[in-house]
Amino acid sequence: MSSLPQLVCVEYPGVVSSPTSMLDTLGGLETIAQVLEEPNRRLELRFRPEDVFCKPTCGEKHSGSSFLVKVKRKKLKPGRDSSKPATKHTVEVEGAVTDCYRFNNLCDFQYLPMSESQTSIYPQVYSDSTLVSSSWLDSPAPLFTPPAAFSRMDLPQDYQFRRETAASSAGPDTPHNIIGRTRQRRSHHAIFVTYDVEKVPDKPREVALNQIKLKFIDQERLALVRDKFKQRPVWSKNALHAITSIPPDRLKLILPVVSYYFTTGPWRNQWIMFGYDPRLEEGAAPHQTLDYRVRLQGGARNKVAAKRSYANYLLPYKAMNWSKPRTSLISKESFTGAGIQGRQGEEQQEPSEEERERMLDVYLFREGRVPPYRQMFYQYGDIQLAAAQDILADSKGEVCMEKSGWFVNGTEDRLREVLTHSINRQLAREREEVMS
Numbered sequence: 179m180s181s182l183p184q185l186v187c188v189e190y191p192g193v194v195s196s197p198t199s200m201l202d203t204l205g206g207l208e209t210i211a212q213v214l215e216e217p218n219r220r221l222e223l224r225f226r227p228e229d230v231f232c233k234p235t236c237g238e239k240h241s242g243s244s245f246l247v248k249v250k251r252k253k254l255k256p257g258r259d260s261s262k263p264a265t266k267h268t269v270e271v272e273g274a275v276t277d278c279y280r281f282n283n284l285c286d287f288q289y290l291p292m293s294e295s296q297t298s299i300y301p302q303v304y305s306d307s308t309l310v311s312s313s314w315l316d317s318p319a320p321l322f323t324p325p326a327a328f329s330r331m332d333l334p335q336d337y338q339f340r341r342e343t344a345a346s347s348a349g350p351d352t353p354h355n356i357i358g359r360t361r362q363r364r365s366h367h368a369i370f371v372t373y374d375v376e377k378v379p380d381k382p383r384e385v386a387l388n389q390i391k392l393k394f395i396d397q398e399r400l401a402l403v404r405d406k407f408k409q410r411p412v413w414s415k416n417a418l419h420a421i422t423s424i425p426p427d428r429l430k431l432i433l434p435v436v437s438y439y440f441t442t443g444p445w446r447n448q449w450i451m452f453g454y455d456p457r458l459e460e461g462a463a464p465h466q467t468l469d470y471r472v473r474l475q476g477g478a479r480n481k482v483a484a485k486r487s488y489a490n491y492l493l494p495y496k497a498m499n500w501s502k503p504r505t506s507l508i509s510k511e512s513f514t515g516a517g518i519q520g521r522q523g524e525e526q527q528e529p530s531e532e533e534r535e536r537m538l539d540v541y542l543f544r545e546g547r548v549p550p551y552r553q554m555f556y557q558y559g560d561i562q563l564a565a566a567q568d569i570l571a572d573s574k575g576e577v578c579m580e581k582s583g584w585f586v587n588g589t590e591d592r593l594r595e596v597l598t599h600s601i602n603r604q605l606a607r608e609r610e611e612v613m614s
Contacts, residue, residue: 182245182271182273182274183272183273183274184273184274184276185246185272185273185274185275185276186214186275186276186277186278186279187242187244187246187275187277187278187279188204188221188237188278188279189237189278189279189280189281190223190281191223191235191281202227203223203224203225203227204221204222204223205222205224205227209222214277217239218497218498219492219496219497219498220236220237220238220239220495220496220497220498221236221237221239221279222234222235222236222237222496223235223236223237223281229291229300230304231289231290231291231304231324232288233285233286233287233288233289233327233328234285234286234495235281235283235284235285235286235332236281236283236332236495236496237279237280237281237282237283238279238280238282238283238498239277239278239279239498240277240278240279240280241276241277241278242275242276242277242278243274243275243276244274244275244278245271245272245273245274245275246271246272246273246274246275247269247270247271247272248269248270248271248272249267249268249269249270250267250268250269250270251265251266251267252265252266252267252268253265254266283332283333284332284333284334285332286327286328286329286332286495287328287329289324289328291303291304291322293320299319299320299322302317302319302320303319303320303322326493327493327495330495332495367382367383367385367386367389367434368386368433368434368438368439369382369383369434369438369439370438370439370441371438371439371440371441372440372441372442372443373440373442373443373444373457373580374442374580377455378438378450378452378453378454378455379438379452379453380452380453381452381453382434382435382436382452383434386434386435387435389431389434390431390432390435393431395428395431395432396428399422399424399428399432400432400435400436402422402424403418403422403424403429403432403433403436404436406418406421406422407436407437407451408451410465411450411451411454411456411462411465412445412448412449412450412451412454412456412462412465412557413437413448413449414447414448414449414541414555414557415429415430415433415449416540416541416555417540417541417557417560418433418449419540420537420538420540420541433449436451436452437449437450437451437452438450438452442580443457443580443583444456444466444467444578444579444580444581444582444583444584445462445465445466445467445583446467447467447555448465448467448557456578457578458578460578460584462584463558463570463574463583463584463585464557464558464559464570465557465558465559466557466558466583466584466585467555467556467557468555468556468557468558468561468590468593468594469553469555469590470543470549470553470554470555470556470593470594470597471552471553472549472551472552472553472554472598472601473598473601474552482548482549482550482551482552535547536550541556541557541560542556542560542562543556543560543561543562543563543566543597543600544562544563545562545563545600545604546604547604548601548604548605549601558570558593561593561597563596563597563600565596566593566596566597569589569592569593569596570585570589570593573585573586573588573589573592574586
């Protein structure tokens with residue numbers, strides 16, 4: 179099996195009279211090779227490859243365990259011996275088929291570039307030449323703007339048109355004949371408040387407490403997070419993850435039990451201990467949020483990575499459908515006792531010094547370090563720069579305001595300038611080290 183060539187099968191949904199035309203409908207050999215290199219990519223088939231507006235039908239990859247067999251049939255000359263067969267067959271195994279692309283899904287809706295009189299308007303809406311002339315651009319054209327994809331899914335779905343049992347995302351006052359246009363926010367039963375709320379929450383929701391039991395949350399981790407909020411009443415999720423090493427999927431279930439979340443104001447994107455109102459406590463000033471965007475200058479574009487890139491975006495139909503039902507897996511780490519025993523029995527590998535530093539960079543800003551992402555949310559007290567702390571000491575206000583909190587207006591802009599100068603100095607030092 180290992181010595182045989184590895185082959186890929188394409189179950190083409192049609193009668194192939196010309197292999198060249200068949201390859202053109204699949205995008206050519208280069209496109210096919212690109213699809214084979216990506217594990218979750220689907221193979222697109224366009225029945226009109228010369229039409230750029232043709233919507234493809236997609237084939238999904240399935241694992242296979244078959245062989246490609248070559249059979250030769252040779253006619254033998256008739257002889258005197260009547261028992262001799264008239265034909266002779268030879269069988270050769272050409273290779274093993276490990277993957278197979280099958281086109282079992284529906285094809286997307288087709289919208290042809292035609293006018294009402296059933297004449298083609300293709301030359302008017304698309305130019306075949308790579309360099310478009312100005313006369314073609316200035317000439318009048320019919321309105322033809324089809325979307326990139328008409329249907330997000332190409333498999334029949336069983337959908338029950340009924341009203342959601344929970345509160346509608348469009349609001350509680352939405353009429354019963356209106357279906358919410360957006361998906362409900364997955365809050366994990368957390369309490370979200372805005373700056374103008376009259377009274378901050380003082381206890382979690384009952385469903386959040388029940389969720390801790392249903393998800394088998396480790397009580398030691400819950401106690402650790404509670405202790406951190408007693409030490410400091412305002413935390414960011416990134417800071418708690420870096421300090422406690424609790425996985426994010428566990429931390430998002432623990433936080434709604436011990437804290438609430440500010441969506442606006444000076445403490446936006448922060449988790450605050452239940453019963454603690456930072457608007458009334460002047461000691462909450464160092465915990466205010468600084469929304470900092472790294473300026474792409476002095477080599478920062480190549481040094482600081484973006485959290486997400488839209489350059490590699492794929493349309494929904496181009497990738498495999500991962501929404502199909504899958505088997506649920508429960509690992510022993512999900513349970514309290516088994517998880518502790520597993521961690522004690524296995525010797526965990528200590529992170530390196532650079533890994534620890536990168537983990538701290540997620541929520542700390544320090545001299546000589548560059549932020550890991552282009553947009554960062556820092557707490558004022560986590561900016562470990564002498565110049566920044568001097569600005570905070572000189573900018574204290576007397577009352578708490580919605581925009582600047584316990585500091586005077588313009589404090590955020592001064593802090594951003596200090597952070598930008600620190601990053602530029604560090605990038606300049608790194609360039610000098612490379613040049614030397």
